[in-house]
Amino acid sequence: MDKLLVTGPCRLNGTVHISSAKNATLPILVATLLCPYPVKFDSIPELMDVATIIKILESMGLKTSKNGNELVADASHLDNQHADYSLVKTMRASVLVLGPLLARYGVASVSLPGGCAIGARPVDIHLMGMEKLGAEIEIENGYIKAKCTKLKGAVITLPFPSVGATENLMMAAVLAEGTTVIENAAMEPEIDDLADFLISQGVKIEGAGTSRVIIHGMDIKDLKPSGKNYRVIGDRIEAATFIIAGIMSGGDVKVTDFNPKHLTYVLETLTKMGANLEIGDNYVHVKKSERLKGTMIETAPYPGFPTDVQAQMMALMSTVEGNSIVTETIFENRFMHVPEMARMGSKVTLKGHSALIEGVDSLSAAPVMCTDLRASAALILCALNAHGQSEIQRVYHLDRGYEKIDEKLTNLGAKIERVKG
Ligand code: EPZ
Numbered sequence: 510m511d512k513l514l515v516t517g518p519c520r521l522n523g524t525v526h527i528s529s530a531k532n533a534t535l536p537i538l539v540a541t542l543l544c545p546y547p548v549k550f551d552s553i554p555e556l557m558d559v560a561t562i563i564k565i566l567e568s569m570g571l572k573t574s575k576n577g578n579e580l581v582a583d584a585s586h587l588d589n590q591h592a593d594y595s596l597v598k599t600m601r602a603s604v605l606v607l608g609p610l611l612a613r614y615g616v617a618s619v620s621l622p623g624g625c626a627i628g629a630r631p632v633d634i635h636l637m638g639m640e641k642l643g644a645e646i647e648i649e650n651g652y653i654k655a656k657c658t659k660l661k662g663a664v665i666t667l668p669f670p671s672v673g674a675t676e677n678l679m680m681a682a683v684l685a686e687g688t689t690v691i692e693n694a695a696m697e698p699e700i701d702d703l704a705d706f707l708i709s710q711g712v713k714i715e716g717a718g719t720s721r722v723i724i725h726g727m728d729i730k731d732l733k734p735s736g737k738n739y740r741v742i743g744d745r746i747e748a749a750t751f752i753i754a755g756i757m758s759g760g761d762v763k764v765t766d767f768n769p770k771h772l773t774y775v776l777e778t779l780t781k782m783g784a785n786l787e788i789g790d791n792y793v794h795v796k797k798s799e800r801l802k803g804t805m806i807e808t809a810p811y812p813g814f815p816t817d818v819q820a821q822m823m824a825l826m827s828t829v830e831g832n833s834i835v836t837e838t839i840f841e842n843r844f845m846h847v848p849e850m851a852r853m854g855s856k857v858t859l860k861g862h863s864a865l866i867e868g869v870d871s872l873s874a875a876p877v878m879c880t881d882l883r884a885s886a887a888l889i890l891c892a893l894n895a896h897g898q899s900e901i902q903r904v905y906h907l908d909r910g911y912e913k914i915d916e917k918l919t920n921l922g923a924k925i926e927r928v929k930g
Contacts, residue, residue: 510903510904511904511905511927511930512902512928513889513900513901513904513907513925513926513927514899514900514901514925515889515892515893515895515899515923515924515925516874516924517892517894517895517924518871518895518896519893519923519924520758520759520922521755521758521760521918521923522760523761523920523922524763524764525763525917525920526765527747527767528556528743528744528747529552529554529741529742530698530702530741530747531554531559531744532697532699532746532817533702533741533742534553534554534559534741535602535605536602536699537550537702537706538550538562538563538582539566539602539605539680540609540703540707541571541584542566542571542609543584543609543612543680543683543684543710543729544732544734545584545585546583546734547583548739549579549580549737549738549739550580550582550738550739551579551738551739551740552741553578553741554912555912556909556911556912557905557910558909561599561603565596565597565606566606568589568591568593569588569590569610570584570588571583571584571587572584572585579738591617591619592604592617592618593620594620596620598622600909601625601630603619603622604653604677605673605677605680607635607639607681608635608639608679608681609680609681610655611642611644611656612684612685613729615659616656617653617655618652618653619653619655621651621652625881626842626881627840627842627843627881628842634669634674635671635673635674635677638665638677638681639655642660642661642662642665642685642689643657643660644657644660645657659686660685660726661686661687662685662686662687662689663690665690665692666692667691667692667693667694667695668693670694670696672697672810674695675694675700676695676703679703679707679714682724683707683732684727684729685724685726687726688723688725689723690721691721691723692720692721693720694719694720694721695810695811696719697810697811698718698742698771699742700717700718701718702742704718704722705717706739709735710735711727711732712724712727712732713725713727742767742771743766743767743768743771744767745768745772745815747910747911748764748767748772748793749772749775749818749821750818750886750890751764752772752786752793752795753779753822754889754890754918755921756784756798756825757890757894758893758894759797760797760921760922761795761796761797762795763792764793767791768790769789769790769791769792769793772793775815775822776788776793778804778806778814779801782801782803782804782829785797800830801830802829802830802831803829803831804833805833805836806833806834806836807836808835808836808838808839809839816839817883818883819835819837819843819883820846820883820886820887821883821886822835823847823850823855823866824850824855824886824887824888825890826868827857827869828871828872829868832867832868834865835863835864836862836864837863841862843883849880849884849888850877852876853877853892853895853899854871854872854895855869855872871895872894872895873895873896874896875895876900877892879903880903882907882909882910882911883910884906885901886914888901889907893923
């Protein structure tokens with residue numbers, strides 16, 4: 510297993526280009542299952558999770574070809590509506606194939622994803638919604654067995670604005686008979702991007718990005734290629750990670766190729782803490798600032814504070830003046846980074862779903878272990894600011910969601926070495 514050797518403290522300087530968003534790329538690639546023709550994409554990020562979803566889609570008969578950073582995905586002839594446990598267990602988002610398979614073939618067999626490091630993560634809302642659209646669903650030997658003659662449009666009210674359930678149901682509704690309305694839908698920018706992709710193929714969707722999404726079902730033969738390569742939005746979570754890296758290092762970093770409007774709550778919080786940020790149309794320029802001050806955040810569905818930036822914020826809060834409080838409301842077990850950060854000298858006290866962080870003057874290097882994707886990012890941020898060389902183990906967690914992060918940080922002046930394991 511690869512590990513990273515990070516020597517700190519370092520001052521980051523320069524420009525970093527943000528990759529396309531993992532959490533938009535995954536559902537959009539799955540949505541190609543709806544399209545009986547080749548679809549072309551620009552700049553699909555080289556991430557472990559993207560490689561996994563492509564493997565799952567190829568196991569169903571999707572044909573892919575790569576030419577530079579152009580990817581062609583062709584779902585003209587799918588011959589298998591089964592998503593095997595061996596692949597699904599490595600990545601929960603695989604459950605998103607349920608909607609398109611049911612809608613196109615009236616049958617789907619998808620392994621139940623099971624839990625993960627950050628929480629139990631059930632899929633009951635996905636299944637409730639599919640049943641509302643007329644699917645018969647059984648759980649058999651760890652698999653979701655779903656079938657229907659033809660999905661029928663319906664009004665579905667989500668008990669919680671689940672990102673995955675909203676995406677799965679949007680895709681199912683594309684080939685359903687009649688109109689579907691998803692109430693209390695998730696509003697994340699990645700949902701918007703999935704809708705933009707489907708609309709570019711001729712689907713009629715209203716209200717994506719709001720809590721009420723309307724999908725007008727259609728016949729598969731009316732789907733049409735847009736004739737243009739589709740480019741997925743920039744990754745707001747990767748951008749937030751680099752913005753915080755710039756702030757923590759006291760450097761001068763321009764983070765570009767994403768939409769800062771997708772990070773409004775995060776940027777407002779950082780500015781309130783004292784960060785000096787210049788915000789442009791597609792960039793944020795981090796400039797030198799006084800030492801930041803502590804604050805309180807509570808994670809929430811979009812447009813609230815994103816849970817995927819919680820760990821990185823805790824890394825920052827470990828080095829600011831005064832105390833901070835972080836409350837995690839989305840996942841029940843998303844503080845796995847805390848004991849590892851403590852090894853580098855951060856002072857965090859956990860109480861239920863909240864963490865009290867006492868800012869310290871400096872961190873010290875230590876060997877630490879990654880436990881999940883965003884926790885890994887927090888450990889890198891701490892290591893870049895700790896005195897000495899830290900050894901970060903199990904970085905495969907990081908490679909799931911950050912494209913070439915060690916190269917990008919090295920280009921900004923960080924001292925990072927990847928040791929192949
Ligand atoms: C997406 O996960 C993201 N993943 C997650 O990012 C992100 O943390 C999460 O949304 C919230 O923003 C992808 O897009 C691939 P949810 P998802 O369904 O769709 C509960 C990262 O770091 N729930 O909105 O799984 C669930 O247990 C990852 O990139 C049910 O109870 O999130 C959780 O507590 C981590 N029943 C909450 O809702 C359901 O049927 C939010 O889950 C579905 C969800």
